[in-house]
Amino acid sequence: MRESNRGGIVDFVVLGLIMLGAQTIYDMNAAVKAGISLFYSASYGSIQAAIAKLLREGKIEIADYETEGRRRKRYGILPAGREAFYEWMMSIPSGTKLEVQILSRVYFAGLLPDDDGRKHLGENIRTAINNGLEELLALEKTLDSMDVSGELQEVFRYQRATLRYGIESHTMARSFFERELP
Incomplete structure (x- = not known):
């Protein structure tokens, strides 16, 4: 299977993070800074854009919740998102930034069933x-x-x-x- 051309790395990083459990954009940004940034740099804005795109595509959903008096959105995975994530994981990495393509998949390898x-x-x-x-x-x-x-x-x-x-x-x-x- 060839590399999926649908979506950039950030889309799949966001899907992978949400597959670990429902998260806010702040949680995802912190996860990128805490570990993913060792091999891939995603800005808060790129995470936000990926979330908007994945919502439009019906791959993730919003679940609102309250914390400390502030309303924050937490995002959860939908079947189409899970399918897209597994398809990407099983594709052959290719194109530019091969190391990033590979390490992004390895980082989430534990999510494979x-x-x-x-x-x-x-x-x-x-x-x-x-x-x-x-x-x-x-x-x-x-x-x-x-x-x-x-x-x-x-x-x-x-x-x-x-x-x-x-x-x-x-x-x-x-x-x-x-x-x-x-």
């Missing part, structure tokens, strides 16, 4: 990493065949160092996820 789902997630993550590594290795091969003029050799040297970092990062990630999500 069974070991088969987590195994499938691990397979999809390794597929995404291998695809990215193949692209980087192909680029390296192309660059190996280039003749770079003397004045650009120093620039090229550091561009190659950046590419090598990407290759080594993907290689480490593959090894890590083979261990962590067998």
